[in-house]
Amino acid sequence: MTFMNTLRTAFNGIFSNLLRTTLTMLGLIIGVASVITTLALGNGARAAVAANFRFLGSDQIQIDQDVQLKNGQMQAQGKTLTYEDGLGLPQAAPLIDRVEMSVSGTVKLRYGRASEDQNFQGTDAGALLNVISQGKVQPVGWPASNPLTPAAFIGQGRFYTNTEVLDGDPVCVLGYQTAIDLFNGDNPIGATILVNRKQCEVIGVVTELEVVSVEDVLNSRPNDGVYLPISFAVANLFDTTPWVTIIAHVKDESKMEAAKAQVAAYLRQRHGITPGPDGTYADDFRMITKQDVLGAQEQSAATFSLLLTALAVVSLIVGGIGIMNVMLVSVSERTHEIGVRMAVGARGRDVVAQFLLEAILLSAGGGLLGVAVGVLTVPLAASLNQGVALLDPRSIPLAFTVSLVTGLVFGLYPAVRAAQLDPIEALRYE
Amino acid sequence: MKIIHTENLTRTFIVGSSKVNALCAVNLEVETGEFVALMGSSGCGKSTMMHLLGCLDTPTDGRYLLEGRDVSMLSKDERARVRNTRIGFIFQTFNLLPRLTALDNIALPLLYGRSHREAKRAAGEALERVGLALRSQHHPNELSGGERQRIAIARALVTNPALILADEPTGNLDSKTGGEIMQLLVELSFDRHTILMVTHDSKVAQYAGRILHMQDGAILQ
Secondary structure: OOHHHHHHHHHHHHHOOHHHHHHHHHHHHHHHHHHHHHHHHHHHHHHHHHHHOOOOOOOEEEEEEOEEEEOOEEEEOOOOOOHHHHHHHHHHOOOEEEEEEEEEEEEEEEEOOEEEEEEEEEEOHHHHHHHHHOOOEEEOOOOOOOOOOHHHHEEEEOOOOHHHHHHOOOEEEEOHHHHHHHHOOOOOOOOEEEEOOEEEEEEEEEOOEEEOOHHHOOOOOOOOOEEEEHHHHHHHOOOOOOOOEEEEEEOOHHHHHHHHHHHHHHHHHHHOOOOOOOOOOOOOEEEEEHHHHHHHHHHHHHHHHHHHHHHHHHHHHHHHHHHHHHHHHHHHHOHHHHHHHHHOOOOHHHHHHHHHHHHHHHHHHHHHHHHHHHHHHHHHHHHHOOOOOOOOOOHHHHHHHHHHHHHHHHHHHHHHHHHOOOHHHHHHOO | OEEEEEEEEEEEEEEOOEEEEEEEEEEEEEEOOOEEEEEOOOOOOHHHHHHHHOOOOOOOEEEEEEOOEEOOOOOHHHHHHHHHHHEEEEOOOOOOOOOOOHHHHHHHHHHOOOOHHHHHHHHHHHHHHOOOHHHOOOOHHHOOHHHHHHHHHHHHHOOOOOEEEEEOOOOOOOHHHHHHHHHHHHHHHHOOOEEEEEEOOHHHHOOOOEEEEEEOOEEEO
């Protein structure tokens, strides 16, 4: 039988029972649509991770005080990670190029009659950018593809210099909203404000910022706050020695683990931490690298993808079994037809071709509809997943091909069974 | 020319542990254009004979030459090819495909080997030959028994076969319609079509030019 004639016959077979055809395809439609949606979720998660950390260098080790929640407050464990610890680090750890430090708390700001309580960040010049952005904000309307530069964050004036930080100069940079609240339209640059009764000159204002990811909208106010040189903050704004956050830049990214070991050795020596009986150290600080963060996020995204892919594969298999069932029923329903066809000259391969092509047409139809449903489901999935879903164009041919292969695999057995019928027996069958 | 020539054609079935000889060393010769009726009571072996002559089955022993070609040892696919091109079947229950139109039913054998358009054209001619040109787009369930059998006859004719095998062609028809169908078969044999008909009805057998009787798997001389 020529291919065109087989195709015609297979089409007739499918369209003669539309309800059954639709029900058969349903399994594959769901399977294919879930493959596409799944991959879109995984793809979106990866894109979100990349967006969150796009400005962060892979040469950094973040060092934090080890804290624990006690009586509803975060309390430092062991000795405090101090500004002085950070200052000595580049000299003590040869693999560390430089450090950026920050400290935070709340202060009362005053200008003329205006006054308000605000969070402050004490930073050195380099840390200012990281502290402002926290990895989750960007200037309003900043295109996601553009790399972020420090200059992009300056709205008015300038940020403080390293010299000003080392000298502990009384200067500050205001958040966009805080400047508006305090100065009510006046030019803040050059003005002197009171920070917990210490005089401080406003030298700059941060540009208006927006949060990058949706989940941070509710708990982040990126345009509030004041930024001060860390030395000034440590000396004037705390009753006791505050703990600081240190970002250490390594000289060579390939020696990250060795650099971490040098940092740990330096801090253990300064804090007097000795190994316990089992040889481990009860450190009072924690170190995180960007690779750690990215790795953890990538891994959870990969686990998530794997789980959903498994679900999708299961539904494709269920869809395939559905096709096999229907084709087997179809073969036994049409035994007499097969007998007639064989009597008038259909060979085994003609019968195989007819039933296999029917299965493939079913799976192709299910695949096409599934692609359509999947593409339409992606925005829905995105809205249910905080906007984290991005259609991966490669998933469309992938899912469609898998669907076709499913039809081929699960259609083969019924087709071969049909071809093995004895024409005399099949003709007798009613 | 001899259309059918069998030598000691034998077919044995194994039922459980015993052998049943459905056909024992049958010798039969049929010439071109002959109309032969094969009569016998049920169980005499005429169905088995029909299956062997129609290349639906292979003999246990003996030879079967169709148009001088030995077809008794052919493979499944080769037999399908012979059925497709050299043999036309007419059945008691018509065996039309209910989802196909009359024209498509007639074209069915030609679809296994020829283009769709060619098949449709030849099917149209065969439909005219059996006098049902106006019924081409009807489905079998919209046709009377006699009309269905005419469609089946057209399907048997459409490939221009060497041999038409008819198995109780009037068995499901009333006597008037049955007579018309037999008249059509007689006309076909006048047109040099070779017909072998199996029946147990002696009145129907009278239409044939030669009547053979079968009993216990053998043809009575």
